[in-house]
Amino acid sequence: MSNKFQSIKGFYDILPEATPLWFKLEDAARRVLAQYGYKNIRMPLVEPTELFVRSVGEHTDIVEKEMYAWEDALNGDKLTLRPEGTAGCVRAVVEHNLTYNGPQRLWYSGAMFRHENVQKGRQRQFHQIGVEAFGFDTPEVDAEQIVMLARLWRELGIEDVALQINSIGDAHERTQYRNVLIAYFEQHADLLDEDAKRRLHTNPLRILDTKNPRMQAMCEAAPKLIDCLGDETRSHFEGLCNRLTEAGVSFTVNPRLVRGLDYYNRTVFEWVTTKLGAQGTIAGGGRYDTLVERLGGNPTPACGFGIGLERVFLLMQEYGVTAVDAPDVYLVNVGELAEAAAFSLAEKLRNAKVQVVLHSGGGSFKSQMKKADRSQARYALILGDDEVNQQLVTLKPMQSDGKAEQVQCSLQQAIDIILASHM
Secondary structure, three states: OOOOOOOOOOOOOOOOOOHHHHHHHHHHHHHHEEEEEOOOOOOOOOOEEEHHHHHHOOOOOOHHHEEEEEEEEOOOEEEOOOOOOHHHHHHHHHHHHOOOOOOOOEEEEEEOOOOOEEEEEEEEEEEEEEEEEEEEOOOHHHHHHHHHHHHHHHHOOOOOOEEEEEOOOOOHHHHHHHHHHHHHHHOOOOHHHHHHHHHHOOOOOHHOOOOOOOHHHHHHOOOHHHHHHHHEEEEEEEEHHHHHHHOOOEEEEEEOOOOOOOOEEEEEHHHHOOOOOOOHHHEEEOOOOOOHHHHOOOOEEEEEEEEEHHHHHHHHOOOOOOOOOOOOOOEEEEHHHHHHHHHHHHHHHHHHHOOOEOOOOOOOOHHHHHHHHHOOOOOEEEEEEHHHHHHHHEEEEEOOOOOOOOOOOHHHHHHHHHHHHOO
């Protein structure tokens, strides 16, 4: 029997060579969110199971098939690893009465958990950035969030992503449409697969989102929800379309777009790409004006979205976006005096805000310079016994085009050169 452990299927390690690109993605998102006034909130990974049953929907795939749920052995509480972030964020807003002093723009990031079939861009532990706005009922905030995502794609160098939008109306309009849709599908019962038959009387709108090629034409010809919208809902959707057009954001109205969670109403949207195969949705969201009240709060309009970070990461790689997390300096030290002096020298450099990797373990000058090169440091700072005696260092550019030459100078001069190269 092997004692070698491996990660659980669908739960994976993000290794050091990948983290610089993750940092680039996360840092860009933080910058863009700050530009729009969104504040960070951090919720627990574990929530009461009933929170997701009441918000996501009892008859959704997430609740029926995908949640990691269990009963606490100590007190019998029914708990779940969060499969999505909106429900927990709403719970926190209600619990702490965050909208008491007015509307809130919030964002969060972290791991989510769903027991799904593992595919490229789809893991059982995955990461999202979620954005939620509470207390805004006009289409400006719907548009703001979509435009914010368009800005993020530009920041990340991602092109050729398409925006699809739709309005799924309010509850009474969806009820009317639901009855029309059930009657239509019953007329075409011979074309429904087992999944569609299961959903027919519990969640018929999700049938429209089928990936079954045999059902595509039938779903395309189905009645459109937009034809059941009232004047107020239609006006809200037209306002969204107008704002997006004014902002120069192209979009397609997709009448089959419904999203997979029960709490949505009115606006729904997705950003999709053709670069990732079946996992083409990289961000999606919409409006959920009744969820806060459903979870015990006061009636509060709300709108939000989630970004699938694994899929955006893959898309960045597809477009050749790169990032390097390299130190400013690799400190080479050769000789007894140099090795003894190197540790305190490295701390002096760090005190001056210079990022330093200190070579440890001895070795020849040649072998240390090879490690300096592999570290991708911008400079090798070379310290030998002669330099220690003269209170000098040798600074060698490692990432230059050959024009910059190594210099022997004082430590302060070396620090000045290194910091000046940041500017």
